[in-house]
Amino acid sequence: DRGPAADSTSTIADTDRHEIERLFAAQKDTALALRQSTAGERIDKLKRLRALMFARREDIMAACHADFAKPSAEVEVTEILPVVEEAHHAMRKLKSWMKAERKRPTLLMLGTSAKVIQEPRGRCLIISPWNYPINLSFGPLVSAIAAGNTVILKPSEMTPHCARLMSEMVAELFDETEVAVVQGAVETSQSLLALPFDHMFFTGSPAVGKIVMAAAAKHLSSVTLELGGKSPVIVDASADLKNAARTLVWGKFANNGQTCIAPDYVYVHKDIRQAFIDEALKALDHLYGTADTRRDNDDYCRIVNQRHYERIRGLLEDARERGARLATGDVPANDDRYVPPTLLTDVGDDARVMEEEIFGPVLPILTYDDLDSAIARINARPKPLALYIYAKDKQVIDTVVTRTSAGGTCINTAMLHFLHGQLPFGGVNNSGIGNSHGHAGFKAFSHERSVLQDRFSLAFLFRPPYNAFTRWFIRF
Ligand code: NAD
Numbered sequence: 001d002r003g004p005a006a007d008s009t010s011t012i013a014d015t016d017r018h019e020i021e022r023l024f025a026a027q028k029d030t031a032l033a034l035r036q037s038t039a040g041e042r043i044d045k046l047k048r049l050r051a052l053m054f055a056r057r058e059d060i061m062a063a064c065h066a067d068f069a070k071p072s073a074e075v076e077v078t079e080i081l082p083v084v085e086e087a088h089h090a091m092r093k094l095k096s097w098m099k100a101e102r103k104r105p106t107l108l109m110l111g112t113s114a115k116v117i118q119e120p121r122g123r124c125l126i127i128s129p130w131n132y133p134i135n136l137s138f139g140p141l142v143s144a145i146a147a148g149n150t151v152i153l154k155p156s157e158m159t160p161h162c163a164r165l166m167s168e169m170v171a172e173l174f175d176e177t178e179v180a181v182v183q184g185a186v187e188t189s190q191s192l193l194a195l196p197f198d199h200m201f202f203t204g205s206p207a208v209g210k211i212v213m214a215a216a217a218k219h220l221s222s223v224t225l226e227l228g229g230k231s232p233v234i235v236d237a238s239a240d241l242k243n244a245a246r247t248l249v250w251g252k253f254a255n256n257g258q259t260c261i262a263p264d265y266v267y268v269h270k271d272i273r274q275a276f277i278d279e280a281l282k283a284l285d286h287l288y289g290t291a292d293t294r295r296d297n298d299d300y301c302r303i304v305n306q307r308h309y310e311r312i313r314g315l316l317e318d319a320r321e322r323g324a325r326l327a328t329g330d331v332p333a334n335d336d337r338y339v340p341p342t343l344l345t346d347v348g349d350d351a352r353v354m355e356e357e358i359f360g361p362v363l364p365i366l367t368y369d370d371l372d373s374a375i376a377r378i379n380a381r382p383k384p385l386a387l388y389i390y391a392k393d394k395q396v397i398d399t400v401v402t403r404t405s406a407g408g409t410c411i412n413t414a415m416l417h418f419l420h421g422q423l424p425f426g427g428v429n430n431s432g433i434g435n436s437h438g439h440a441g442f443k444a445f446s447h448e449r450s451v452l453q454d455r456f457s458l459a460f461l462f463r464p465p466y467n468a469f470t471r472w473f474i475r476f
Helices: 017-026 028-034 039-055 057-068 072-098 135-146 160-173 186-193 206-219 241-257 270-288 306-321 371-379 394-403 438-444 468-475
Strands: 101-103 112-120 123-127 150-154 179-181 199-203 222-226 231-235 263-269 325-328 342-345 362-368 386-390 408-411 446-454
Touching: 017 028, 017 150, 017 186, 028 150, 039 057, 039 072, 039 135, 039 160, 057 072, 057 160, 072 135, 072 241, 072 438, 123 135, 123 186, 135 150, 135 199, 135 438, 150 186, 160 179, 186 206, 199 206, 206 222, 231 241, 231 371, 241 263, 241 270, 241 362, 241 386, 263 270, 263 371, 270 325, 270 342, 270 362, 306 342, 306 362, 362 371, 371 394, 386 394, 438 446
Parallel strands: 123 150, 123 199, 150 179, 199 222, 231 263, 231 386, 263 362, 342 362, 386 408
Antiparallel strands: 101 112, 112 446, 325 342
């Protein structure tokens, strides 16, 4: 059976609001107790989570396949590996991350001792999307556990097999007073968002990110927002085209284009446009087989549900009506939500495919004449989550990096920054607020608390009665 399970978008029932409130209240004491948890205790939990990822490997693959026919190798690389790696990295570094950081006194503060300690935020909420259902739920969970918090995790209702599996896995590892999975869609999400969590970690679309931030504002809960948007690519005339084509084709069509940092559209220098398209066509053959066999290729994923499938079809129809042409691909008309890898050329800036995040296997290839105009067109849009540059010319690379803004950037490759445990991962403004992964993830779930102790400071000079010595000291 090659295809995903029948569209199962709405097979997850919402959780009752009272049950959610009960769980939230039940986590209160545990959150306080966890403040005193040691690195060793937290590492132990991470070890057990990592072991369970391996033990449940087959189940994870089956759930991802049932939800959107995700190829098993892709599940290994993009769902299991990142979580295992995140846990492994946190286990090795946690002692140093938790260590209080001593601060030397400034001149004014002579006579004090000071340090910064990492305090757990407390009761945390994680809301995750469907596109990397396991990775984007358990990745942040690792950071939250490392930082000593309790968690309520709400996975996406659109990948119900994965959501149910995660619920089982979490129940195997944790008491619900420490970590609990709550199932449901918008209604459940909104019941959760109404509660005064200490921190809300949300991964999803910018539109829902705004809803989360507005809800957080009611309680002044801190937030991490991992959002999306249109991530552009610049392919300069100096680029290695074969490398550009192979890495972009992989970046775009892995997970069927349903990746927050997928290259959304490409600006290629006009002199190398045709050469780039030729290389991209070759790369497609190399990665996914010839056009007539791609549908049966086990390494090629499916669109998550009928609604998104219709949306992608709509984008393609709209683009074609406005004069866009298919360099490869065809109008998808199948019942297993198969959309072939599609390269679009001659796309106008007014096409819908250039307005919304594509989130599917369609890559518009646009051209530019001079770098300034490509940069200006990118800067005219909201700041993207990722921006990719292909060039050998160092000056071109420096110009693009300094004159644009993006959550993250890869040069001469795509998407790899996600897997680099030492790099903070996040967006900027419309593509997100705050960072995740590794140390940045630990910090997202921690409060940096300043602790100052007065030993023999001159602070009495700041208090009345003020005298000549005070004035002399302050001027000095
Ligand atoms: P989404 O915003 O529709 O849903 C995300 C979560 O929010 C789900 O759990 C959903 O149940 C919940 N939700 C949906 N509508 C809601 C509402 N009105 N009120 C409260 N909660 C609501 O996103 P999605 O379709 O699951 O995922 C795709 C989006 O996520 C894309 O924009 C993509 O770029 C982005 N994304 C970002 C990252 C990142 O790391 N920055 C990673 C993956 C996906």
